[in-house]
Amino acid sequence: MSDYDLIIRNGIIVTSDNCFKGDIGIKEGKIIEITAQAPIKDKAEKEIDAVGYHILPGLIDTHVHLNEPGRTEWEGFSTGSKSLAAGGVTTFFDMPLNSNPPTINKVGFELKQEQAHMKSVTDYRLWGGLVPENVSNLEELHHCGVIGFKAFMSPSGIDEFHHSDDVTLFKGMNEIARLGSILAVHAESTVITDQLACQKQNEGKVSAKDFCESRPIISELEAVRRVLSYAEATGCKLHIVHASSSKVVKLVTEAKQRGIDVSVETCPHYLSLTVEDFTELGPIAKCAPPLRDTEEVEFLWAAFANGEIDVIGSDHSPAPPNMKQALNGNLFRAWGGISGAQSTLSVLLEEGYWKRNIPLQRIVQTVSTNPAKRFGLFPTKGSISVGSDADLAIIHLNQRFTLKKEDLFYRHPHSPYIGKVFRGKNVTTIVKGSIVFTDG
Known part of the structure; x- marks a missing residue:
């Protein structure tokens, strides 16, 4: 019997602080040996020759909406996890709101957990929700094993998942702090966005540009300042999701310097798409907060390069094609x-590594190591080290490809990235030592 189930040979191993050529030996889902100077002498049941390829810790996508149970026609754990695996993701965190019932109590958690366990091809964790009705349910959700809690400061768009007013936020954050957990927040000001949206539509201004102007950066800043003050008062760990502007990142950086336990996430679309793309592509590129201008994209990349952005999450939020229509x-x-x-x-390889000289180590830091550390999974996840889960993405750094509709594993294969040319392609994804994606 072999000492290893799998050996990956001759690859360029990339971690958050190093890059070197070596072999990786895997047994029973764990990394049990890494060699940098000499090859692993033993044989394995299966071997991968990774000459010319880079090996990254599997990505941890902290922000996806897979919508099951209840809205499986939007996306589900089977199609969603296959899509993630194809992109090098080995662990995802599913948001609590788009499923029906939402994950706001033990029953909702158990229903979603059952579906995820049966259907996901990758590892996963589940977010719990914070809504006005469930502050008393947070402890039971915590004991169920949620990775943290998610709240909206503005309407979520989902009838079953209400946004949190200030009193709910404060009470919820007190409880989450007591539990030693973390709150992720969608931070936009309801007052600002509602009033501007009504004003725009009353004036017949309903274009992509008008939508973006109805949700300005100041709306994010107002909400972030408010929830940071609650974090300071309650001692609750805080995670600001999908920041669309470096101005939001700066607020978080300043809060960290004051001793607030806060992290910030942005998304690939804020690093690669603009309001001009939204105008051209239409609803397929609509999101909230909305896309910003080219200058804001460059400012975000500068914050990324400086290490001010902690996490990249996709905020994969799919819907059927009939819902992605601009009526009239x-x-x-x-x-x-x-x-x-x-x-x-x-996106990160093309726009970051190739176009802006962002080191691979920085990319690994934001998509793997930082998420694992922030959410208590490190070093089991987010690391290529002896004893870690064998969660790996093997990439061909120089391979160019044009993303085609038929390449996508989503339930509904639409995306603003279709037709774009990328350089740097994930070719194999390994989850706990098992190859779940290879050769397309």
């Missing part, structure tokens, strides 16, 4: 949400 040309009436879970690494 009104972009306000189309469902918001970008399908992008399969393209996170492609």
